[in-house]
Amino acid sequence: MILPVIMAGGNGCRLWPLSRELYPKQFLTVSGEQSMLQQTVARLTGLAHQLPLVICNEEHRFIAAEQLHLGGFKHSGIILEPVGRNTAPAIALAALQALKFAKNDEEPILLVLSSDHLIKNTAAFQSAVNKAIPFAEDGQLVTFGIVPTSPEIGYGYINAGAMKGDAFTVNKFVEKPNLETAQDYLDSGHYYWNSGMFLFKASRYIEELKLHHPDILTACEMSLAETKSDMGFIRINKAEFELCPNDSIDYAVMEKSDDVVVVPMDAGWSDVGSWSALWDIAVKDENNNVTKGDTLTVNTSNSYLYSENKLIAAVGIDNLVIVETKDAILVAHKDQVQHVRNIVSDLKRAGRTEHKIHREVYRPWGKYDSVDCGPRDQVKRITVKPGAKLSIQMHHHRAEHWVVVSGTAKVTNGDKTILLTENESTYIPIGQVHALENPGVFPLELIEVQSGSYLGEDDIIRFEDLYGRC
Structure with missing residues (x-):
């Protein structure tokens, strides 16, 4: 039986400012009512x-778990990567974990999927998977080739060889081409877009990795030698995994193996690699615009407008992307959106935070919105889910004032525990051990005013935490 392996990594730069380093695109809802991970x-x-077995960065663990929970999806575990090492090691972790827990000598067949792709035709996707199963059962490494619809220069390609039933042998994998070469590929009818989706026995992948890149396999085996599990998360050895080479499955295995076949897939696939790609697949109005949120347009065409918080009024523009979030606005020509990553790099070099986090930050207990920030003060709106509790903690450099807007707060303030309701408040001095809990059945909303010499999130000493962050 198939074991789906959902790779939920990513660094959140191509769809900035909506995606961030700590909130990459697989967690975004860009089409339909579900996030790309949920879809x-x-x-x-x-x-x-x-x-399914999910693999994600440790910093994304609570977002991934929450989205799976909200979608009603069960899973067999979430493997946490302490550092990113690309797809070859990630899949090796999944294969080793699958073999470790295989029952009755049943051979796990891994269906490796990226969590940040959109596929319009689920039936066609499943048909391709079912066609690939006999090849995987026979020991072949299957990659899925997307039937190309245009001369795309942003994708790698697979050159198909001889037909083998519902599949083709693979002559070669090729890098992203220029436009003229991409058109030649399209005209030939022998090339497919490289989807980054795979199907193979876990043992066969391990065999090929041992043959072609044994250092990756060794590092992953050492990383999984002693794992720790809590709340469905599978934690591996950080020091051992940091020693693992960084390499993709294409370079490490698929391009070197003699047992690779490609199964064509024509399912309305997109890797949503840019704002223009998102415009391509979205439903457009009579002026060829895609609009999300609070927008008004006059004499505007061929544009993508996304408003998260404020009104966007567009007059007399064409072929633009305008994306507004609470702390950033992107304005770009659709033909230049590939350079958004340069903005992200500039933000990193400048030591800013807009590339890393949103103004509104999600936590396992709820979320907070940094409404205002000065050199010695910060104002946050905090939302705590029913029954949730923040860690027992203290701060060396800041004091906090809490004012309840709605709901009920159970507050530990030093050696006292009190209940606060709407319009009531408390003061947490510097160095005071404290905790916040929502004992009610409705969300708790409160305003937090911080004051002090340092207001960074790393000024938190946790003594006890429900979410393993001590």
Whole structure:
């Protein structure tokens, strides 16, 4: 039976400012009512499969777990990568974990999927997977080639060889071409877009990795030698995994193996690699515009407008992307959106935070919105989910004032525990051990005013935490 492996990594630069380093695009809802991660798991319904295994960065663990929970999706675990090491090691971790827990000598067949792809035709996707299963059962490494619809220069390509039933042998993998070469590929009919989706036995992947890149396999085996599990998260050895080479599955295995076949897939696939790609696949109005949120347009065409918080009024523009979030606005020509990553790099070099986090930050207990910030003060709106509790903590450099806007707060303030309701407040001095909890059945909303010489999030000493952050 198939074991889906959902790769939920990413650094959040191509769809900035909506995506961030700590909130990459697989967690965004860009099409439909579900995030791309949720859509990836939902797409499995109808296939015969085990509970999926998810792989994500440790910093994204609570977002991934929360989205799976909200979508009603069960899973067999979330492997946490302490550092990013690309797809070859990530899949090796999944394969080793699958073999470790295989029952009755059943050979796990891994269906490796990226969580940040959009696929319009689920039936066509599942049909391609089912066609690939016999090849995987026979020991072949299957990659899925997307039937190209245009001379794309942003994708790698697969050159198909001889037909083998529902699949083709693979002559070669090729890098992203220039436009003229891409057109030649399209005209030939022998090339497919490289989707980054795969199907193979876990043992066969391990065999090929041992043959072609044994240092990756060794590092992953050492990383999994002693794991720790809590709340569905599978924590590996950080020191061992940091020693693992950084390499993709294409370079480490697929391009070197003699047992690779490609199964064509024509399912309305997109990796949503840019704002222009998102405009391409979205439903447009009579002026060829895509609009999300509070927008008004006059004499505007061929544009993508996304408002998260403020009104966007566009007059007399064409072929632009305008994206507004609470702390940033992007204005770009659709033909130049590939350079958004340069803005992200500039933000990093300048020591700013807009590339890393949103003004509104999600936590396992709820979220907070940094409404205002000065050199010695900061104002946050904090939302705590029913039954949730923040860690027992203290701060060396800041004091805090809490004012309840709605709901009920259970506050530990030193050696006292009190209940606060609407319009009531408390003061947390510097160095005071404290905690916040929502004992009610409705969300708790409060305003927090911080004051002090240093207001960074790293000025938190945790003594006890429900979410393993001590």
